[in-house]
Amino acid sequence: MEIKEILLYNFRNFAYEKAKITPGLNLILGENGAGKTNFLEALSFIYTGKGFGDPGEKVLKIGEEKGGVMGEFKEGVRSLRKVVYVEGSGFKREINNKFVYRMNHFKTHNIVYFSPYDTLLIDGSPDNRRKFFDEIISTVSDKYERNLRDYYKLIRYRNQYLKNYSNPFRYLDIEDETIINLNHSIDELRKKYLELIIKRANIHLKDIEPAWKIEAVVTNSWDTEDTFSFREKVKYEDLRRKSTTWGISKDDFNIIFNGNQAKFTASRSQKRATVIALKLASLDLFDKLSGKKSILLLDDLLYEFDKNRDESVQEKIKNYDAFATSTRNIEADNVIYIEKGKVIYNGKK
DSSP: OEEEEEEEEEETOOOOOOOOHHHHHHHEEOOSSSHHHHHHHHHHHHHSOOOOOOOHHHHBBBBOOOEEEEEEEETTTTTEEEEEEEEETEEEEETTTOOOSSSSHHHOOOEEEETTHHHHHHHHHHHHHHHHHHHHHHHHOHHHHHHHHHHHHHHHHHHOOOOOOOTHHHHHHHHHHHHHHHHHHHHHHHHHHHHHHHHHHHHHHHHHHTTOEEEEEEEEESOSSSHHHHHHHHHHHHHHSOOOOOOOOTTTEEEEEEEEHHHHSSHHHHHHHHHHHHHHHHHHHHHHHHHHEEEEEESSTTTTHHHHHHHHHHHHHHTTTEEESSOOOOOOOOEEHHHHHTEEEEEEO
């Protein structure tokens, strides 16, 4: 299924703009501040039902109360119209004029998004790494997605009890048994899929620079061997903090570059290459296991590499449908030139 056209209405800095889309590389061209990243976010909404994290009212053009994005898709003789719009402070989603309530039912493609801030995956907090790997694994494993959803639901319930009761554990013993079982199931799947991701990432990293290699391990915040005893030891700390201090929601992914912690020893371009390799590995997993087509969103991807590494990365993305933002013109199948929130030119250059 291919997207043929996208329409943006009161979205970010766009008032009312359309653009034709073609298979291959679509170049989103324009000066800094023109709205190129906003255009990428509109595409993310249409493909997956979600953007880059802001609530509904934040994605509207300033001063407007309604707005959204529409995409026209085609597969053979079949047509599909997908719409995401803001109503009140929340998002509404429709396919062919019918409301879609579950995100998974709206999502028709996988998105792999590259941005200039991707090195936060290496340099940032454990939250960044957990979110990255959790999204990959949830996309290819229904069991993981379901267990993760159930786990966070129970943790919210547990934390509420910790805040409101001085000694809630007699109420939570049964729930904690379920939480511990979910911890083990999620941790096992994390480690299994992490091994696959790192194996594929090293293949891509070697193409960028043969001397580079990465490893990754899950750093647990809890005793995976005797979790029930561990829970007893830390329960008073949970009570003191009125929050759960352990479990898969507190674990980290330790990324090793050429034998050392990437966060402290890798250069910025090495960190950038590591993230690119990890995201291309996620793309491999999506294509093999998810059953949905993958789309690349590239936001100023190549701004920190030398010419040879630029070319090796560009060569890798040629086989995918991709959208790349740039301030300079490069060879592409379709150009969407944006100036101050307006589509000035759309076609082959």
